[in-house]
Amino acid sequence: MPEHGDPILLPPSEISDATRRAEALIPTPYGTFRMVAYAGDAEDYTPHLALVHPEMDPNSEVIVRLHSECITGDLFGSMRCDCGEQLDRSLRMVQAGKGVVIYLRQEGRGIGIINKLKAYQLQDQGFDTIEANIHLGLEVDGRHYGVAQGILRDLGIRKIQLLTNNPLKVDSFDEGPIEVVRRLPIIVPPVQESEAYLKTKLVGMGHWLK
Numbered sequence: 001m002p003e004h005g006d007p008i009l010l011p012p013s014e015i016s017d018a019t020r021r022a023e024a025l026i027p028t029p030y031g032t033f034r035m036v037a038y039a040g041d042a043e044d045y046t047p048h049l050a051l052v053h054p055e056m057d058p059n060s061e062v063i064v065r066l067h068s069e070c071i072t073g074d075l076f077g078s079m080r081c082d083c084g085e086q087l088d089r090s091l092r093m094v095q096a097g098k099g100v101v102i103y104l105r106q107e108g109r110g111i112g113i114i115n116k117l118k119a120y121q122l123q124d125q126g127f128d129t130i131e132a133n134i135h136l137g138l139e140v141d142g143r144h145y146g147v148a149q150g151i152l153r154d155l156g157i158r159k160i161q162l163l164t165n166n167p168l169k170v171d172s173f174d175e176g177p178i179e180v181v182r183r184l185p186i187i188v189p190p191v192q193e194s195e196a197y198l199k200t201k202l203v204g205m206g207h208w209l210k
């Protein structure tokens with residue numbers, strides 16, 4: 001296992017995307033966060049965001065949520081997925097545990113909002129979330145988490161308790177200097193509109209949803 005301080009073996013673009021560009025305190029109904037924006041380009045309109053508890057101790061086993069952007073769920077409360085409620089719970093848990101939410105701009109598992117809406121059209125015709133991406137000629141999951149490692153390292157964090165049900169997010173830390181000491185599940189019970197999607201996550205994508 002690499003030691004903290006070892007260089008992270010990341011593609012150059014992901015290292016540069018973890019460049020700190022600006023920060024400010026943001027009071028929210030959950031409590032106050034220090035929001036830090038990270039981007040390769042200082043003028044980037046969609047930087048990755050870290051919402052850091054003002055008393056986060058980087059030497060502790062920090063509670064961390066890596067949350068991929070979901071405009072439909074996070075912003076508008078779409079019930080097709082569990083994203084909005086996962087973000088809500090994460091913000092609560094991170095406030096309570098003095099941790100960090102990293103909001104990664106990987107809308108639609110990396111395919112973007114236009115393609116995600118096309119995928120939803122296909123899902124309404126009977127495709128599942130995996131088949132819809134494939135039908136569109138796109139990756140089922142095009143996300144990379146290297147930039148999240150760069151952001152955590154910028155925040156001085158070495159050990160994390162990761163809030164996720166997704167094995168790929170946990171595995172993404174295998175090669176880096178940051179240790180996942182614990183996985184914390186974040187399971188949202190299905191509603192009628194999200195039932196098929198969550199079943200595909202369980203059966204087709206191997207998420208720990210039981």
Ligand SMILES: Nc1nc2c(ncn2[C@@H]2O[C@H](COP(=O)(O)OP(=O)(O)OP(=O)(O)O)[C@@H](O)[C@H]2O)c(=O)[nH]1
Binds near residue numbers: 110
């Ligand atoms: N392509 C596609 N993306 C979707 C669909 N539903 C949700 N998403 C996206 O899936 C991603 C979910 O991100 P997260 O909640 O961070 O991660 P996760 O893979 O669900 O894993 P957890 O950490 O267990 O929540 C977001 O980028 C959503 O926009 C869908 O039907 N199709």
